[in-house]
Amino acid sequence: MTISNAPTIVWFRKDLRLQDNPALAAALHSGAPVVPVFVHAPDEAGRWAPGAASKWWLHQALQVLGGQFADLGGKLVLRRGDSLAELRDVIEKSGARRVYWNRRYEAALREVDATVKRALRDDGIEVESFNGSLLNEPHTVSTGSGNAYKVYTPYWRKVKERKVAPPIEIETEGLCFPDQYPRSVALDSLELLPKVQWYRKFYPHWEVGEAAAQTRLRDFLDGPVAAYDTDRDRPDRDGTSSLSPHLHWGHISPGQVLHALSDAHDPRATGSQTFAKEIYWREFAYNVLYHFPHTPDAPLQEKYADFPWETDRAALAAWQAGRTGYPIVDAGMRQLYETGWMHNRVRMIVSSLLVKHLLQSWNDGARWFWDTLVDADLASNTLGWQWSGGCGADAAPYFRIFNPMIQGKKFDPDGHYVRQWLPELRKLPNRYIHEPWEAPDGILRQAGITLGEDYPRPIIDHKQGRERALAALDQLKNENA
Ligand SMILES: Cc1cc2nc3c(=O)[nH]c(=O)nc-3n(C[C@H](O)[C@H](O)[C@H](O)COP(=O)(O)OP(=O)(O)OC[C@H]3O[C@@H](n4cnc5c(N)ncnc54)[C@H](O)[C@@H]3O)c2cc1C
Structure with missing residues (x-):
């Protein structure tokens, strides 16, 4: 196997979609067979490992993503354990020479990613990371004096005119996969489904995954967004998008949301403007978390x-x-x-x-x-x-x-x-x-x-x-x- 046709690993984390996925796009561009991998490594998130409801969601999400790859003739490799050790094993068993991923912003996970990047590069592996979750990554936004924003409105003024990159269209039929895969564990062995079965009530309320996120977005843009400015405060109405878990796990990107919004509606309409501003609240939250990584446990003030x-x-x-x-x-x-x-x-x-x-x-x-x-x-x-x-x-x-x-x-x-x-x-x-x-x-x-x-x-x-x-x-x- 030459370097150019040695497989490329795409390490999936909070970007559980195929479209507008920069790491997957780069893997496709490499022309090499793709090995998609998810490593369940809850210990690495420290005190903030996914909670019970999140794990329920993740279980469905991995099932759906696995199905998407299976439909394309590929396979999502599931692992459990230490990210670096598991990736090294997948590299060894698959002969991969490149590992691509989209970045995370939680302090503990950034540390993991930095360690993995250094170690794999020392092993001679080509490693690239991309922005797959945000319109503007926190390190690209600062006040005139070079500080981090702590107030939303000036933050929003700073970023609102920035161009939102068009979503990357990925021709999934162009993806090729290796003939043989390294070992993958069974989804159930990740033990994501909580022991207390209260989550059973969730099923009728949610469709999980990329296609479901797109449907939810379309339904929202076809109706509620027009009255979003007032209805978003009314819990007795179905006035918001319910896209939050999809955005969290990356079944949809904020860029896809904003482009679909401006394709469907006048972006100056009140409902559209207010909705877009909420998407920027999510960006602001990531800005605060990144620049003040202690805040999940201690007050900013x-x-x-x-x-x-x-x-x-x-x-x-x-x-x-x-x-x-x-x-x-x-x-x-x-x-x-x-x-x-x-x-x-x-x-x-x-x-x-x-x-x-x-x-x-x-x-x-x-x-x-x-x-x-x-x-x-x-x-x-x-x-x-x-x-x-x-x-x-x-x-x-x-x-x-x-x-x-x-x-x-x-x-x-x-x-x-x-x-x-x-x-x-x-x-x-x-x-x-x-x-x-x-x-x-x-x-x-x-x-x-x-x-x-x-x-x-x-x-x-x-x-x-x-x-x-x-x-x-x-x-x-x-x-x-
Ligand atoms: C105490 C508290 C805890 C919260 N915890 C979370 C959380 O863990 N996860 C989470 O995604 N949101 C959280 N929010 C923010 C907000 O309540 C949810 O994002 C929103 O209710 C999700 O519903 P939606 O997708 O229908 O939102 P929509 O009104 O349709 O908004 C679209 C998207 O904009 C983003 N957004 C909207 N409002 C906010 C906000 N205030 N802050 C940050 N992003 C926002 C979300 O990604 C949301 O999906 C919290 C708010 C409060 C007051």
């Missing part, structure tokens, strides 16, 4: 490091189970547990209640989301939780405390969302759907609800929770003074 959080396991458990007595919060937490996803507005409301009314650390909330979200993403989850905790980049000030009843009435005015996820409140009239404890006894009786039995009373009075949160903030200020 250091003065919040000593916030006087309380440790109340019962309160945390009630929040996790959707039993706080605040319907909009409980509906969100049940939606999360049933589907692995929660509407963005509701993520803001539930996180606010946890870190303010209940005084539990944003870390605890982030951890629960990490385990239960199918779109769990270290950049966006960290940004979201630090936003709510008032301690991150462009965060909501801690003293601004959501009133869960007002939020419910404003964004779920007819209570459809609450009724969908809290069937025990189904018969409650609209007037009380966001505050059942205000309903007269007769109304509660008619609705078949005994408070404290069928549905909890509020875990803490709103006013009391608000005052306690503000007192904690004052305590921090005094300590920092």
Whole structure:
């Protein structure tokens, strides 16, 4: 075998698609047989190895990607263990001389990638990495004085005029594969499916993979995007794209999304503009994670490091189970547990209640989301939780405390969302759907609800929770003074 026809390994990670995949495009361009490889190496992500819902998603995603390669006459090689050791073994068994991949941005994974790159190059292997996940990689965006952006709007102004590269069209029929493959383990042996089978409820809600992502995008562009500017805040409507897990695992790229958006709609239309800005929020999150790699575990704003959080396991458990007595919060937490996803507005409301009314650390909330979200993403989850905790980049000030009843009435005015996820409140009239404890006894009786039995009373009075949160903030200020 000469170097030119020795196989090229494409190491798949968070780019589980064939189209607009720069590493795969480069492999195709090499003209050599392609060996697609996925190595399950959860230990390498440290504390932030994929959570249970993510692993459920990944299981389906690998099945789909494996099927895509099988349809083309190839095979996705699955391995479990240390990335470098497994890649070296695949190289040895396949005779490959090149390894290509698309880059990752989480600190622990960047370190792995740097080590693998150095080691394989020392072995004499050609290694190239590409940008397959972002419109603008974090190292390409800085302020005039060369610093990292910590506020979204100036970040967005800086990047919004940059050209979005057209998606790379990959002629998959042109891919060729080796006659013989190195050993591949069975998908089940990766043990991605969680032991607790709560994930079974996810199946009706999600189609996983590249084709499913394209269908979701098309459905969104055919309808909801036009009203996105207002509907994106309405959990009672199907107003957002639900593309987040697909973007996380790279079934679709942000460039594909923005090009499809501008092909289908006037990019100056309000809905399109607002939607594109959300895609740039994801970019901003990666910018923050890359430049401030400690933020998944510590606040960006250091003065919040000593916030006087309380440790109340019962309160945390009630929040996790959707039993706080605040319907909009409980509906969100049940939606999360049933589907692995929660509407963005509701993520803001539930996180606010946890870190303010209940005084539990944003870390605890982030951890629960990490385990239960199918779109769990270290950049966006960290940004979201630090936003709510008032301690991150462009965060909501801690003293601004959501009133869960007002939020419910404003964004779920007819209570459809609450009724969908809290069937025990189904018969409650609209007037009380966001505050059942205000309903007269007769109304509660008619609705078949005994408070404290069928549905909890509020875990803490709103006013009391608000005052306690503000007192904690004052305590921090005094300590920092
Ligand atoms: C506490 C908290 C935790 C969060 N955790 C995550 C997470 O782990 N993973 C995740 O992908 N998003 C997270 N978000 C951001 C946001 O809630 C989701 O991206 C969004 O709800 C996904 O739904 P969608 O795909 O329908 O979004 P759409 O409204 O259709 O938006 C399109 C895409 O833009 C991106 N986007 C939208 N809003 C945001 C945002 N605020 N921050 C970053 N990117 C955004 C997402 O990739 C999303 O898929 C979190 C937000 C909060 C407040």
